[in-house]
Amino acid sequence: MKTWLFASVAALGLIVGALAQDPLGQGSETVAKPRKKTPDSGSTTPDASDPANLPKIPSKLGPKAREEATPDASFKADINVVTVDVAVLDNHGNPIPKIPRGNFRILEDNVPQTITQYSLGQAPITIALVVEFSNRFQSYWSQGWFETLQAAYGFTSTLRPDDYLAVIAYDMRTEILCDFTNDRAKIGEAMQRLRIPGFSESNMFDAIADTADRMSKVEGRKAILLITSGIDTFSKLTYDKARKSLQEAGVPVYSIGILQLARTIAEARGANTIDFLQGDNELRTFAKETGGQAYFPRFLGEMPTDFAAINQALRNQYSLGYSPTNQAKDGKFRKISVQLVNPTTNEPLRVTDEKGKPIKYQIVAKAGYTAPRAVE
Numbered sequence: 001m002k003t004w005l006f007a008s009v010a011a012l013g014l015i016v017g018a019l020a021q022d023p024l025g026q027g028s029e030t031v032a033k034p035r036k037k038t039p040d041s042g043s044t045t046p047d048a049s050d051p052a053n054l055p056k057i058p059s060k061l062g063p064k065a066r067e068e069a070t071p072d073a074s075f076k077a078d079i080n081v082v083t084v085d086v087a088v089l090d091n092h093g094n095p096i097p098k099i100p101r102g103n104f105r106i107l108e109d110n111v112p113q114t115i116t117q118y119s120l121g122q123a124p125i126t127i128a129l130v131v132e133f134s135n136r137f138q139s140y141w142s143q144g145w146f147e148t149l150q151a152a153y154g155f156t157s158t159l160r161p162d163d164y165l166a167v168i169a170y171d172m173r174t175e176i177l178c179d180f181t182n183d184r185a186k187i188g189e190a191m192q193r194l195r196i197p198g199f200s201e202s203n204m205f206d207a208i209a210d211t212a213d214r215m216s217k218v219e220g221r222k223a224i225l226l227i228t229s230g231i232d233t234f235s236k237l238t239y240d241k242a243r244k245s246l247q248e249a250g251v252p253v254y255s256i257g258i259l260q261l262a263r264t265i266a267e268a269r270g271a272n273t274i275d276f277l278q279g280d281n282e283l284r285t286f287a288k289e290t291g292g293q294a295y296f297p298r299f300l301g302e303m304p305t306d307f308a309a310i311n312q313a314l315r316n317q318y319s320l321g322y323s324p325t326n327q328a329k330d331g332k333f334r335k336i337s338v339q340l341v342n343p344t345t346n347e348p349l350r351v352t353d354e355k356g357k358p359i360k361y362q363i364v365a366k367a368g369y370t371a372p373r374a375v376e
Contacts, residue, residue: 081116082108082322083117086363091361105340105341107336107337115320116323119319120316123221126165127225128165129225130208130225132258134201136200137229143259143262151258155227155310167190172201204230205237205239208242208253209237211224223314224292228279230257230276243285243286243289246289247370248333249290254294255287255293257283257295257297260297289367290366291366293313329371330371333370336365338365340361
């Protein structure tokens with residue numbers, strides 16, 4: 001990853017001058033073109049100055065991984081058990097391991113629940129990579145285009161052979177470039193289609209809500225990684241409706257906000273960036289209420305650290321399950337609260353480091369779920 005990152009930083013320097021007059025790329029817009037598949041460039045000699053030669057996903061798996069690869073992710077719905085993935089992070093964002101089952105307490109609508117399932121481990125994950133790819137900020141060879149592809153390619157390079165990934169792009173509409181698979185060749189083909197953006201609209205609310213709904217019944221550990229400017233222009237869903245939809249789906253949303261440095265430059269020149277600030281707040285809300293996290297890297301060099309943090313958070317989660325005391329099939333939203341307690345005193349759990357000093361920790365979990373509705 002370091003090799004292509006250094007090359008990427010060098011290439012980024014080539015476009016800084018062109019972007020100096022218009023950091024957010026709004027002054028001139030290329031003619032909208034339909035998304036098209038780029039021919040395979042594997043047989044040609046790479047040219048470092050050619051923007052088409054961005055890092056590629058390996059098209060081949062090892063023999064063992066290829067044998068285990070299957071085309072689709074599995075799905076399961078169990079209405080009698082509520083599963084809650086929980087990350088416990090210290091004040092540096094690192095996961096705190098080896099917390100016993102007895103120290104967890106789950107409240108549903110303030111009513112204590114009995115935890116019947118508990119696990120912790122480096123489990124495979126199923127991820128939907130949702131990428132804003134509109135002509136508004138991803139005009140060919142613009143800074144937004146460059147950051148978007150670096151984030152998308154960079155994250156896919158961190159996947160393991162048994163992880164599943166779907167690649168979804170959105171502008172005015174949402175397009176599934178690759179459905180859930182661990183076939184790296186299919187993922188690579190999907191990523192090659194992120195070349196020429198189409199429409200200038202970016203309907204983030206529709207895209208994220210639709211993806212979360214599709215993933216609500218995915219089995220095992222799952223998440224949505226949203227690479228976006230945070231701006232929604234033309235969605236059918238409002239922010240409040242999208243927020244409610246994410247709460248109901250219960251799929252953790254992790255986001256990478258692009259154009260942070262360009263925004264800082266624009267703000268220094270007196271540009272109005274209120275839309276971006278609002279978008280950042282919306283991404284933070286989506287993350288907080290679904291049990292995910294939001295990242296806003298200003299430099300390309302920060303992205304690998306963010307990817308590592310996302311991987312740690314996803315792979316080192318505690319998976320808790322309980323059968324709710326409220327079995328009413330009323331379709332209502334139930335609030336969930338996860339706490340760490342000392343079972344002897346019933347007080348908040350005190351966590352210390354190796355030297356016995358107390359550690360401030362954060363519990364990351366979804367805010368609740370929607371109960372099933374009885375079939376009439």
